[in-house]
Amino acid sequence: MPVSAPTPLTVPASGLRDYCAAIFADAGVPSADAALVADSLVEANLRGVDSHGVSRVPIYIERIQRGITNPVPDVKVVAEDGGALLIDGDNGMGQVVTQRAVDLAFDRLPTQRVVSAGIRNSNHYGSGAYFARRAAERGAAVFLYGNAPSTMVAWGGRERFLGTNPYTFAVPAGNRAPIVLDMATSVVARGKIILASQLGQDIPEGWAVDATGRPTTDAAAALEGSVLPFGGPKGYGIALMIEIMAAVLSGASVGPEVGDLYDELERPQGVGAFLSITDITAFQPTSSFGERMSDMIDAIKLTAAESGEVLVPGELEERISEIRSREGIPLQPAVAAALKQVAERPFPFDAQSKIA
Structure with a gap:
């Protein structure tokens, strides 16, 4: 007999954001940084990317408490030449380091017009869309690459070497929301398998193999094995x-040198990233670029099949965000329980929580 899925709580984004920010602040993260990390996680939930949302709060807190993530990093430029920056994250929280890198790049954009930054000594930065989307709203085209713990075999390989290595691109789109492409290079982000394992759910075929290299739909077995690259x-x-x-x-750390976020709780991750920001006005006025983007999107949408619709990257997430901003974020009971366990304050939601 199939087991029914647990009923999620429905919680307001603002309350969830404040609660998570307070958890980070209680752990010694400066208030502005605590708000940033909380905002990035809640936005992932708002956009329907729950695998990169507040379910990550407990492991972030545990790593801070164990002294393997620095809650107060000195993020600084260690080398600079023209529009090229090398940034050391001082083992800070990934969101804090990445946003600081974006800000440092924008500081130089008026004179350099294109700025690239290599980032080392960082940690898991959550959803890359959070940073890229905001940069696009400031009038830039953005690429953000990050490496990750070894969870994926090289094509033809036997042992895990590469991470799911996310790729993020964002660009302003005139009077529309920015186009945002945020994807793992595996068939699916490993965070979705982690979330399925936490919820006791199976995963679809084709996502992963177990430790023996056999295809599996068991999330726990997949975590012991390897995710698969998309497109072979x-x-x-x-x-x-x-x-x-x-x-x-x-x-930064390469391949198996990267520390696993969940399973290696005795050493920093050493995550690296590469950020490239291009000022649109270096090529054409923002207004004309926006018009060209709108025209292109309209033309693409006209190619839809009779029974279908063509979406641009990020459009579905925007729609989900509109709904969840209005109706609330569904918070799984297992995630709520984990938040309660790491918090030093009462849980402000209950089964009747709704948007006010």
Whole structure:
């Protein structure tokens, strides 16, 4: 007999954001940084990317408490030449380090017009869409690559070497929301498998193999095995490109050197990233670029099949965000229980929580 899925709580984004920010502040994270990290996680939930949402709060807190993530990092530029920056994250929270890198790049954008930053000595930064989307809203085209713990085999390989190595791109789109492409180079982000395991749910076929290399739908077995690259050798090639730019070039940990967020609680992750920001006005006025983007999107949508619709990257997430901003974020009981366990304050929601 099938087991029914647990009923999630429905909680307001603002209350969840404040609660998570307070948890981080109680753990010693400065208030502005605590608000930033909480906002990035809640926004992932708002956009329907629950695998990168507040379910990550407990492991972030545990790593701070164990002294393997620095809650008060001194993020600084260690080398600079023209529009090229090398940034050391001082083992800070990934969101804090990444946002600081974005700000440092924008400081230089008026004179350099294109700025690239290598980032080393960082940690898991959550959803790359959070940073890229905001940069696009400031009038820039953005690429953000990050490496990750070894959870994926190289194409034709036997042992895990590469991470799911996320790739994020965002660009302003005139009077529309920015186009935002945020994707793992695996068939699926490993965070979705982690979330399925936490909820006791199976995963679809084709997502992963177990420790023996056999296909599996068991989330726990998949976590012991390996996720698979999307598109076979093509996904592997892109993941390798990201590893080179985010880790080899920046001086960050490479491949199996990267510490696992959940399973290696005795050492920093050493995550790397590569950020490239281009000022749109270096090529054409923002207004004309926006018009061209709108025209292109309209033309793409006209190609839809009779029974379908063509979406641009980020559009579905925008729609989900509109709904959840209005109706609330569904919070799984297992995630709520984990938040209660790490918090030093009462849980402000109950089964009747709704948007006011």
